[in-house]
Amino acid sequence: MFTVVAEDVTKTFREGRETVAVLKGASLHVEAGEVVALEGPSGSGKTTFLSILGCLLSATSGHVVIAGEKVDQARPSACQAVRRRHIGFVFQQFNLFPALTAAENVEYALNLKGVDGTAAKAQARELLERVGMADRMRFLPRDLSGGQKQRVAIARALVASPSVILADEPTANLDASVATQVLELFGELARREQRSLLIVTHDPRVRHVADRVVGIADGRIAA
Amino acid sequence: MVDLGLKTLLFDKVRFLITVSGVAFAVTLVLVQGGLFVGLLDNSTITIEKLGADLWITSKNSPNLDFVHQFPDSNLYRARSVPGISRADNLILSFMQVALPTGAEETTIVYAMQDFSRWGVPWELEAGSLDGLESGSFVAFDESASKRFGPFEVGDYREVNGHRFRVVGKTRGAKSFTTTPLAFMDFHRAQELQPDLLSGKTSYIVVKLAPDADPAAVKAELERRLPYNDVYTAKAWAERSRDYWVANTGIGFNAFLTVFLGCLVGVVVVAQTLYTSTMEHLKEFGTVKAIGGSNLDIYRMLGQQASIAAVVGFALGYVPAELLKPVIAGAGLKLIIRPELTAVVFVGTVVLCLLSAIVSFRKVKNIDPALVFRT
Structure with a gap:
């Protein structure tokens, strides 16, 4: 079963008098529990495609279905x-959020999804334990290393058990060993919890944890 | 619930301090200017309020308490003949010259009656007495006169319009709008001092109604019997006097302008700091949207930050305004911060701070969602 379905998605932007087509009919299907790496050069439309799949941006045409919802x-x-x-x-x-501790960052995301009070605190604790951050819950982001911050971000992304996790260059700001750990954590969580994971990346290490690598060039997905 | 708005606001303490300082400055400015304005207007009508007269009979078209024309003092008898009046007396109000020991001269506003004690004057006495003013060349000054006349005590002598008077009383709280010191003396003595102007004349007739009298009926009857005079209730006369100063002297516009500028300073400071803060936190707001928040969640957060800045800024601005009271009193002025003024300034502060957050609302509404992916 596909949790991400994108069919013939186009996106154009107005730049002054000109219309620029960033996506020219991109299609992609991702199954539950599948880890897909999306690679492409700068300006190929990766981030725009990710924004549309993440419902942050609307497509000019085409259709998108996420977890069965159009x-x-x-x-x-x-x-x-x-x-x-x-x-x-x-x-x-x-x-x-720099003003919030690691636990509060996760708890706030829970609050936005309708989980409050002690339930939110307990779930935040549990999620941080799952990403190995149990001993850093009270730390502010400025007191965490890059890898620790990304673990907190992963815990936050797991809030309310989403079907789809979209990651934009998650290892770009991490050193090699930490990046490997984070990618392993990603892969493990996606497969164990049957979440679709789409990683936009330039990092060749992502290929090791991805089930499939797709390329994007000139606004189109290339298999 | 994690309070992201509050925590973000307090996270950058310097910015928070700048924001609340701006609000506090504006609040102090508005409270002080508003309080001084209220104080001046209070001075302008304090004698009307303290004298306790129900009705004031004035010369025709008198603009305010201090700028009055004289009329025959015999009108008093016509006034006294109206049913429903328990007491009516002549009252002179006239500008006179006081010669100071230095050789200089200063102006004083003389209030003259036959018997002040029947009208609750003085309402506050610092020394001496106003009893027996009619029995000689006696005068009482308000203690505020010492600022212009130099220090004086009961028993001292001062020359008023070239006549030597013994100071027999020192009152407190009797002031005028122009801060010209007030003096109290006997009615006939005042007439003698300015015979050209006051002989056989009075400035007002003050009227106290009988307990069961109908004020409107008495007023109408007085107007019928004294067609060349105006008759006001004390409230209407006080309002007319205040309105004169507000409308005719520019003081109202001046006060409005300062209050407006104070508000503007507050709005600009809060709007600017909130907007700058919004711009700096734009990516965070984008993240809020990405992780499931709505524009409304962000508006609420900005509104909360603006409200906190308003409340804390108000509290910090109110304290110096209160502390300035004795300093301003030392300068011979009155700073009156009434609960109504406080409430209006507080509500105004909150409303204006919230309005200033609207600039940031517009920015948040138009956030590019893909911003969260940018480095």
Whole structure:
């Protein structure tokens, strides 16, 4: 069963008087528990494609189905609901909230998904334990290493058990050994918990944990 | 629930301090200017309020308490003949010159009646007495006169319009809008001092109604019997006097301008710091959206930050305004911060801070979602 279905997705942007086509009919299917690496040169449309799959951006045409729900591009609230229920993000720059501790970063994401109080605290603790951050829960991001920050970001992406995790260059800011650990953690979590994991990357190490590598060039997916 | 708005606001302490300082400065400015304005207006009508008259009979079209024309003092008898009046008396209010021991001269506003004690004057006495003013050349000054006349005590002598008077009383809290010191003396003595202006004349007739009298009926009857005078209730006369200063002297506009500038400073500071903060945290707001938050969640956060800045800024601005009271009193002015003024400034601070957050709302609404992926 496919948890991510993208069919003939196009995206154009207006730049002054010109219309620039960034995606020119990109299609991709990702199964539950599958780890897919999406590779491509700069400007190929990787981030735009990821934004559309993550319901952060609407496609100009084509259709997207996430975890069986058709993404209605015309309704931002519907997109937000799909994002809230089914998608977790991991970013290159971690994007943790600097004023919140590791535990609070995860707890806040739980709050946004409707989990509050002691339940949120307990789940945040459990998620951080799963990524090996049990002893750093009270630390602010500034007191964590790059690898630790990315682990916290992964724990946050796992909040509310999303069907799909979208990761944008998750190892770009990590040294080699830490990057390997993070990728292994990613792969293990995706397969064990049957989540679809799409990793946009330039890092060749990702190929070792990916089930499939797809390329994107000039706005089209190449197998 | 994790309070991201509060924690983010307090995380950058320097920025938070700058924000609340800006609000506090604006609050102090508005409270002090507003309080001084209220204090000045309070001075302008304090004698109307303290005298306790129900009705004031004035010359026709008198603009305010201090700028009055005289009319025959015999009108008093016509006023006294109106049913429903328990007491009516003449009251002179006139500008006179006081010769100082230095040889200089200063102006004083003389209040003159036959018997002040029947009208609750003085309402506050620091020394001496106003009893028996009619029995000689006696005068009482308000203690605020010492600022202009130099120090004086009961028993001292001062020349008023070229006549030697013995100071027999020192009152407190009797002030005028222009800060010209007030003096109290006997009605006939005042007439003697300015015979050209005051002989057979009075400035006002003050009227106290009988307990069961109908104020409107008495007022109408007075107006009928004294067609060349105006009759006001004490409240209406006080309002007319205040309105004159507000509308005719530019003080109202001046106060409005300062209050407006104070508000503007507060709004600009809060809007600027919130906007800068929003710009710096734009990626975080994008992240909030990416992990399931909505624009509303972010608006709520910005609104909360603006409200906190408003409340803390107000508290920090209120304290110096209160502390300035004795300093301002030392300069002979009154700073009156009434609960109504405090409430208005507080609500205004919160509303303006929230409005200033709207600039940031617009920025958040238009966040490029792909921003979260950028390095």
